[in-house]
Amino acid sequence: MKHVSIIVLAAYGALASFPMTAAAEAAADVSALRAEIAQLKAAYEERIQALERRLNQVQAQSATTVAPAARPVAAAANAFNPAISLILSGMTTSTKLDPRQDTSGAAGRERRIQGLMPSGGEFNPEARSWNLGESELAISANIDPHFRGTLLAALSPANEVSVEEANIQTLGLGAGLNIKAGRFLSGIGYANEQHPHAWDFSNASLPHQAFFGAQLGYDGMQIKWLAPTDMFLEFGLETGRARGFPSSDAARNKNGLMSGSAFARLGDDVGREHSWRLGASYFATQPGDRAYEDIDSSGTRVTNRFSGTSRTVGLDVVWKWKPHYGAQSFKFQSEWFRRKESGQLTYNGDNAVGAFAAAATGDLSSTQSGLYAQGVWGFAPAWRVGYRYDQLGRRATRIGLIDQGVLAANDLPLLEAFEPKRQTLMLDWSRSEFSRIRLQFAHDRTRPGAADRQIWLHYIMSLGAHGAHKF
């Protein structure tokens, strides 16, 4: 269309420049033609001006987008929703020994670590073959400029919901102070604060299982103070209702102090590639009527109870190497705990059954130690291999009821001395930061008799908000 009008214009132009030799009518034609050309010219100028105006507009727009400005945030009603993340975990296991059955063969009694009062913490697969792990749902956000809130709920494979963490925490209180209140995982040791999805192995170490029923938690308060030094130096105090073993605070109802813990941590870097942290911790509680089940010499299931004091000290060390180049990394961690308990042991406190029809009470004092050490080597992008050795020391126990001849050692078989040991090997693969698939082998000697061989294939995946992990 444009081309046609340009040709017409050119033709008119050619005609207009034609030498005029004709009469008056010809002169009239020429003036008519001139008028038409003027009209066309005017129309084109208008169009060109419009184009120029549009070009200027576009240029002005791009100039404003280049200028520094805060990007607008979507002001929808859900803009202030908290960060939500979900951990999905599941596994299939194969074990040589039945994870549900004790070596004594007593019906319904689960396998437990020999030599100490059971902590009640899970330490074996629930059952052979496929099991769902705990699904962890974490919700967190800043409440206002001064507080942050976190809720972490675990959905168990048995369709129960448990509140793992529900706490508030101060934000930038100043002077290196941090206060947390509510339900939280204790800062003692190193691995205690980590959630199972962050563990390098699919189950907790033997010392954690034996001393804290896998993890020590509180319904209480934690105060931490970071010293104003160039080296990392932190002190923490915790108090409140300790959750689970070795306390029995859940049933208590008294004013003031129940359980408490204290810890100190020191850490720094060695060069750019190495970093380390050392820690020392202490935990004290006063269990009252802390019950556990055993099978006495007559083969009867009895409930025994302990009341007294329980004090645990611990040391922990972590060393990490992450070189500048490549995907390699190495992490070494080790923890040691020693627990001293003294108080009264009541045999068969519940029923007048068993080898002795009546309940009996006597002194009990015991010292139990345990440690683990593990190394995890990232040897290629996405791949890691790890080895863990854990062991519980032979428990030094003085049981009044046995010393006085009231009971025989086989009336309290679970407390008979033993030295549980375990070795674990794992290989895991993480295609991205958010997914992990792990194969784990364990050679488990936590009970007398044959050693158990366990194989796990475990997936751990995280969805949603990108959570920042602790050291």
Add this chain to the structure above:
Amino acid sequence: MKLSMLKYCLALLAASLWAASALALNVFATVPEWAALAQEIGGDRLKIVTATGALQDPHRIEAKPSLIARARNADLLLATGAELEVGWLPVILRESGNARIQPSALGYFEAVAYVKMLDVPGRLDRADGDVHASGNPHIHTDPRNYPKIAAALATRLAQLDAANAAQYRMAYAKFVERWQANLARWEKQAAPLRGQPVVVQHKSFSYLIDWLGLKEIAVLEPKPGVEASAAHLARVLEQTRAQKPRWVIRAAWENNRAADGFAAQSGAPVAVLPFTVGADDQVKDLTALFDETVARLSAAH
């Protein structure tokens, strides 16, 4: 006489103590480029610590104890933002117990707030890899971004340390003057690169490529943060064969496997760019960073 001597000594001591306290504005920079920029503007009045080395992947740093200790004493935190530090900085901020550098405080500075972002994803789905919702965070590879960030930083430093406000403004003015001259020089030197096809390993250099008008024809990572597989490399090789890429670009801190493998098969040479200040001995400051970057890209092969 003795008394006046004593007085003089005491006055000297007091003055030196005052000077020492006035000197110390502790700056915690998450990455070397902001430490270098703060150095240009604050000079000796700042005591700067840098969380990550030039050869460390800035996405994959951990909330190390040493970093928590350094953050506790900081007066100003210099971060990139746009989720670059999301895996570790929130923990550091919480654990530091330091009110001065919390995100709502004057001592918290995010560089991305002052520049135009590239690669802002149209949709957010982790199926697309480790995407950054607010765009590509590697803004420091475009030298045109520095004057804007420097202006904001100088203003912030002047607010935090009012006594030295004039010096910060002066240093900023000098920096920008020098920078504009350098910018003209770099652009002249790099003019022949305009329109040249390049392959990158990770989207680390989107801003540099935008500045120099290079043509990014392929990325070796199939998705951000996901290592390239042999099959993916073969696909990229096939796709780029006709276009003859001038360079395969990777940052000094990135693994050399994918880039070297691609280079060996395609015949396109690898350009290892310093990415940030301190990557090697030549790159001691921001000017050297771009001198070196432009020189390596302009090199004949």
